[in-house]
Amino acid sequence: MSERWSRDQVLGLAPDAAAVKAAGGVAKPAKWDGTGCDGEAVWGECQGSGKSVYRAAVDLTEPAFRCSCPSRKIPCKHVLGLLLLWSEGSVADGARAGWAAEWLAGRRERAGRAAQRRAAAGKGGDEGRGKDPKTAERRERRVEEGLAELDRWLRDQVAHGLAQAAKARYQMWDDVARRLVDAQAGALAGQVRGLAAIPGTPGWPDRLLAEYALLRLLVRAHRRRDELPEGLRETVRSRVGFTVPQEEVTTAGERVRDRWCVTGSRDTAQDVLTTRRVWLRGRRTGRPALVLSFSAPGTSLDASLPVGTEVDAELAFYPGSQPLRALVAERFGTAVPGTPGGTSVAGFLDEHAAALARDPWLDRWPATLADVRLARAGDGGLYAADAAGDALPLRMADPWRLLALSGGGPVTLAGEWSPRGLRPLAAWHETEGAVVL
Known part of the structure; x- marks a missing residue:
């Protein structure tokens, strides 16, 4: 990693508010021993209650998490606490601990086998997938x-x-x-x-x-x-409701390589299934992309695309008249902090209108607005206004974090647009960097 993540990027990985609070209690150097980091990983041992010692490690290239504690939360408070210490510079570079090296090597080996299986499935065609x-x-x-x-x-x-x-x-x-x-x-x-x-x-x-x-x-x-x-x-x-197998998307879907900025993430629960929507925007192409992951009770959501980072990757897009959903087919290097390029309000509305013409059933569309300020209208509502005076209504229950960040100045604002307004997901400030909302 060329740069360490900010505190907000780390806390953006937390599964809930309780995990954020608990992480603060273990993010203290005195509680840790054997910590270290390199370009791909962070690791350390945390003193738990009594004589328990928990080994926590993070694969920064995904990211992926490992902890020997009994918590079912992923990432747990120990992983979050370790990342908070790393983000503030309290974890020094060092030789990889043996147990952490073993875990990372196992991950690389399993990833290689999975890639071979995907390649074999792609060569097999429809018969290889067993379609009747x-x-x-x-x-x-x-x-x-x-x-x-x-x-x-x-x-x-x-x-x-x-x-x-x-x-x-x-x-x-x-x-x-x-x-x-x-x-x-x-x-x-x-x-x-x-x-x-x-x-x-x-x-x-x-x-x-x-x-x-x-x-x-x-x-x-x-x-x-x-x-x-x-x-x-x-x-x-x-x-x-007809789905396209991931193997088919990976082997036959449209491929686009770019430096993809992670502009927002949102989790929604329906019945027993939790869905995570992660929005990306290509720095060179300006193209939006949506990466979905799903989890049932007891399983974790994909946390490999933290908000506020940028990754050089090739995406494979699902077929459609307005290709939006995609899979990360291949990464080239690790994620680094980055600020996405945005558009004006008028530019965004033109982009959304064109997408809607291609897919009239679009219920949400990603927005990344550059140099917008917050403003109140006569109806008392909060709006994001650009230099041309164009504005979009904001839809958020608690605006104080965004108001405190902007302080009346311009920010880059990213969120989900729907007929009911723009739901902010993240913002970038000139001095404060990325903040997850």
Whole structure:
């Protein structure tokens, strides 16, 4: 690593607020022994309660974490505490400890075997992945039947009027979603469940009708999928719930190499599954990318792309009319701190409009705005305004961290844009560097 991470970048890895607080208690040099670091790793032994000694190590190239403590949190407080000490310069360069070297060598060996398996799967084609044409045909029929039923339900909702939705119980939406799950159209099921939160909110009839229209547009597009351009057809299939294997994306997806700035990360939970969305922006291409990871209870999310860093990598993009989701196919070197290049508000809106024209079902789009200041409008809302006077409304429950960082001055601001406004995820200040919001 050419530069050590900032405190905010370290704490951005924490799984929850409790881990942040606990890390502060162990981020003290007196609690550690045998610490050291080099260009790829940080390691050390922390004195626990009683006679317990916990060995913690971090592979900085991912990053990946290892600790001998019994905590199920990844990274645990010991790993976070060690990284905090490293970030402030309290961990000196040194020869790698034997146990840390063994762990890192094992990781490199497993990564090599995984790469060989991916290459073998790519050479095997469809037969190598074991696809059964009859199984695929049966699923196509079930999806078509499920979408036909959804189409009838949508037409009934509009025919009977939207007023009934305000009094409807959640079960109405859940019943439709469960039938879509049975029809193997899982992505649509999630969209239908989300409709239940709209009635009762400001301007809800317009929003609900717009969502109904987008769902019907998707149903009609799937019905005519053979007439669509290849990219749009892939988009429609993914919105319905058909997935593309990662091996296929890695071997056949569009490859783009750039220095990718990590501009934001957000975790959302649905049922028992947690999803992490990590947004990237290419420094040379200005292209946005989305890397997704998922975790079930007891497993960890991918933490290899810390917000505020920049990595030289080649991404493989999933197919679609507006390729956005991607996999990190290959890295060239380690991540370093970096500030992304941003656009004006007008430039961002043009970019978003072009993306929406290619994929009308986009529900969020990454924004990276350069040299914006925070401003209050007549409605009392908080806005991000650029030098031209253009502004975007901000959507955040607690703006004080961002207000304190900016102090009335310009910042580079990154977040997720949706019809309800911009949700800030990170900001860069001239002197303070990157701050995760």
